[in-house]
Amino acid sequence: MAQTAQARPDTQAPPALVRAACSGGVLTLALSNPPANALSIAMMKALKGALDRARGDDDVKVVVLAHEGKVFCAGHDLKEMTAHRADPDWGRAFFTETMALCSEVMQTIVRHPKPVIAAVGGVATAAGCQLVASCDLAVAAHGARFATPGVNIGLFCSTPMVALSRNVSRKHAMEMLLTGEMIDAETALSFGLVNRAVPPEALNRTVSELAQTIASKSPLTLKTGKEAFYAQAEMGLAEAYDYAARVMVENMMARDAEEGIDAFIEKRKPEWKGE
Template sequence: MTIDSPKDDILLRIDTNGAVFISLNRPDKLNTLSEAMLAALQDQLDDIAQDPSVRCVVISAEGRGFCAGHDLQEMRSNPEREYYQALFKRCGKMMQSIVELPVPVIAKVGGIAAAAGCQLVASCDLVIAARSARFAVPGINVGLFCSTPAVALSRSISAKRAFDMLVTGDVIDAETALDWGLISSVVDDVELNDAVAAKVEKILSKSPSAIRYGKSMFNPQRQMSLSDAYDFAGNVMAENMMSHDAGEGIDAFLEKRKPTWEQPTR
């Protein structure tokens, strides 16, 4: 099944073979996270979370930049503490929804990912970036410490490197982002589409249930003590072992044949 969104939508979506491709569509505004964009993203993430047929999500963007962060013009037109608190809470919920999705989320990044755009990158499970991509949390340059982006950033790279980016506003290139662990791979710009397609294809070739077990375990255990993490992971793995796909996969390995995975249904 393929679902295409109208090109004039603020967010574009294509569904195909269990993968959902979402693209930010405010190229004239460098895909800033306006209130409307946050709401559209939240709606899509909520829908995906309830759909067992979805097996992978890709977040990309139209135009020359990935995402320049919050819409500063919109923010300045609403100079009230309550408005800002609600805005950042809404943004934080959306970022957490990405982390909590039961399937892998890949960021496909070209151009600049700044401030909340860098936060969006850091919130995804995998990040494939074009060599020309750039990353920054430059709020400090306009008198604003990027506090909410710092939450995702400091959970993706080391605390000292994250703080350095936050207090200097410096832009880092894709190779540096790869070295620091903010992104998972860098490819030449002309290879970005193929690299993302290959990653999606590889994920779709794996057991759908095993991928969901893995996503449900991976992020929560990172916040636990070592002993609690092993207890939690052991219980998840035991449950996974009871699934059809684990039995089928192990039998196929022993019998030297290709496994037939159980296909998810709506």
């Protein structure tokens, strides 16, 4: 992702996550562990750390998850995992740690108070596809491809299945999981895995415009809405309406809601306080 402000190294994270720059309320985190941008233990810890810091940063309104190189993310680091076959337990403890950390990262994205947008300019497979599906929004360049190919190597993509099945139809999810075949950006758009598919030269601009549009909204409203969206999705219809009604009442009591309504009536731009 090109930046409007000079990118600064994230000195608190391992080299796997080297770009972290905030401009106009939009924080861009770029995965950089070429050639595959694999989700090694170091990469996942770096990503989670950056997301955790963004949670409490009032300057950050939206997070963009981008990548360096031709691959967005190829999933788990299979070489790292295979090396632990030599452990006394044949790798069980390390595999357990890897899957637990991966699940924690994905849930950190979903539970994050700031909207997270994936900017996908290359291949996203297995846990990399899971990463895209876990983001609130995703924009893909023409030429980007997606797959959950674990079935091809005797390892069903069970954890990617969680995010995938919550974002695309069951038939589409099962097709991806059972065949392991790649789908292109246009197919991913039709499946509902991404929001937009654009020419490669338009990816940065499209993501920036989308992020800036969202960043211009009340941060309190964004936090309230994102949390409510995922909470109600797990409820039955009646429970969801009861919950959403309570959220709506509390939202109406907020200073930003009062300001927003007043600004609408008075035909002026609102001044958000985040409260």
